[in-house]
Amino acid sequence: MRTYVLDAGNKKPLYEQLYHAVKEDILAGRIPGGEKLPSKRALAEHLNISRVTVETAYEQLLAEGYVISRPRSGYYAQSLPTLPKAIPEQPSAVFDAAPSLPSASAGHFPFSVWARLMRGVLLDHRDQLLQPPPNLGLAELRQAIARQLRRSRGFDPDPGCIVIGAGAEYLYNILIQLLGREHRYGLEDPGHRKIARVYEANGVSVAAVSLDEQGIDMQALRSSGAAVMHLSPGHQYPTGIVTPIGRRGELMAWLAEQPDRWLIEDDYDSEFRFSGRPIPTMFSMDPVGRVIYMNTFSKTITPALRISYMILPKALMAQYHEKLGFYSCTVPSFEQLTLAKFLDDGYFDKHVSRMRRHYRVLRDEFLSQLRASSCADRITVQGHEAGLHMLLRLQTPLSDEETQTRLAQAGVRAAALRQYEMCPAAEGQQGIMVVSYSDLELGQLPRLIQVLEQITTQAS
């Protein structure tokens, strides 16, 4: 009978030491397959340990399949295929890069209000917090969103057609599954590169659809072969184009021509229109029920909050229930309840109008300092009527990389328009920079103007 050296002072219990020792013997072939193991009683006496210890070790070996048990006979070693030895992996250094720098806008978020609402939800909604939210999202939040859109966007969606999801990227994934992979998906060019990456990662056919000064170029759309067009007519990213009513009519006509055409209206920063009323959505003027509305709270509240939603036309909602209704909601009830209260109690409206004011003051001050500067006639500003970004067209001999570096040195995060192009224009797009308001502070403006003067002065 084999002898195993067991150490009662070891941190590992005796049964575990025995289990390991026998397992190693079986794996190494020292106990060949088919051999009967000593009886529990005999081994316990031999090793001077309790029978329960042997039994526990044997049961573990049985559970993992190293031995089999034959009733009224005992335990037998299994014949095992030679298991290749695991190669220990080197720990990887691939930890994430640091998250993006704290953006200025985060400081404006009414965190103490949010924290108070969260504490209230913890106190008042214990039972709800322990249950999974309904698959489409909590009714409380879907109703609050519908009320919010009624107040701020002037349309009145059916809460039953709202689907809550953990971020816009997640919802794009779901939409591809809903609308189908056989379609070609049209994307605005230039546009948000991340959107293209989601479609590409999903392996669907993608077409870059170029823009003219009114948004989607209808000719380009028609020749692209796209059946689904993903667009942001309220304030295109990054050009800032607001699609006028005439072009919207043309898009609607295109939509109505074929039964399998769809528009995905990405209304990601519509809340930040600086004057007048918000631009009506295409969803609300859709006569054929084939515009899907999408929006997110990442831009308006904080990017740490990953709550987005889409509103489906009624017939499509029925298909959603059938095909994808099984998907669990990806947003915790806790955030959903807090956000519902934040919306219903008016904090969202207050926060958005405060931020809108903040961005407008920034924009106005920037425009006025720019006009007073020596580079006023070398810079054209575009897309600054709304949203969180604007385009600067600079007359400069510098490369876009150099311009970007100089702006970064002034603490301004900017990117060349070219970086947003899927099919880069052959020429002529140099010197157009996309600047985000959310990164700017009033105090930075004089330095920014100075840098812009330097960048453009070298033109002369």
Place this chain on the structure above:
Amino acid sequence: MRTYVLDAGNKKPLYEQLYHAVKEDILAGRIPGGEKLPSKRALAEHLNISRVTVETAYEQLLAEGYVISRPRSGYYAQSLPTLPKAIPEQPSAVFDAAPSLPSASAGHFPFSVWARLMRGVLLDHRDQLLQPPPNLGLAELRQAIARQLRRSRGFDPDPGCIVIGAGAEYLYNILIQLLGREHRYGLEDPGHRKIARVYEANGVSVAAVSLDEQGIDMQALRSSGAAVMHLSPGHQYPTGIVTPIGRRGELMAWLAEQPDRWLIEDDYDSEFRFSGRPIPTMFSMDPVGRVIYMNTFSKTITPALRISYMILPKALMAQYHEKLGFYSCTVPSFEQLTLAKFLDDGYFDKHVSRMRRHYRVLRDEFLSQLRASSCADRITVQGHEAGLHMLLRLQTPLSDEETQTRLAQAGVRAAALRQYEMCPAAEGQQGIMVVSYSDLELGQLPRLIQVLEQITTQAS
């Protein structure tokens, strides 16, 4: 000049009333495309309103594209394509069905501890809560998960290879994008139907792979043409089979034969092994770096918490960074920080061992009452060594539907094994029920035994 009736007592501001009136005139063709609008000054005098009011209305019409502005000339109505009128949708009745009934286990969750940790996170992590989490998830949580697995599962994963996501279904979606759509995906049959639905919704080719008493039937796997096998070797759902080491070796050999084969090890309820040590993972014995480990906190903590994770082999992790690294993390920082503390402070271990004890007492009491009952020899229990469910094989003439109804009347949620079959067996599977522990309470057992006696007595 047209006259518009504006009402200063109306809730809508004057400019908005004017904007609507002019817009309607343009849409209806009463102001034809190309017609010059009255100057701001003239219209203001005509309507006896301020010039700013007219200007604001005109600017809104301009922004939405109903008019264009010609410098030093004025505003002109646009020629518009006829916009089809929107058909108002009937509000849909399609609200979600009620979420599943509160499960007994929810009551065992240490909610007050969780709430206290949440309040602590709110106080101490304000800045972190305002920033988006890193794409793979917070380092705090990934390290806490690695430590947890070292303690409880006996392997030592690299936190840099852990990806956090909002639920297992979300991660399945991501895995398909990572491994590729060209593969056929093998699924255990019988198995969790929802997993099949996710793969089907993604439009990838799926093969049902039948099981024998050791788990995946190797013959069936080989003839299925699957390159990726999704399996739960630790405790298969719903059969409860624990795949023994011999079969694991065969699976590893299959994996090593071709470079594009993968195993997805779904370890969804491994924490609830009732005796001995946990069964080692296949991930930890993988010599070729092609086992992906997945687990979720929905089963162990509460289904309201939608946090799951996967651990990728190092080479696959590098591919993830390249192909899918752009995806934002779908879980709020708030839940991630709270869970990290819950794990690190030992609450998770305590909760899991309390629940394990709870389920074991339930199981033991059920088995002992069953043995003492008159139907002991008509019922075989299987898969009850671990996990949150067991199989009952009943000798009964009743249909599965009838058996299920009678069990439901005793307050026990059970489902026929057949409902989990992708390719239903021609015969012989009748009378096998899957019963979940998390729905049972001790007090229900006498009634359950009584119902089982009735169900099986009718066999004689």
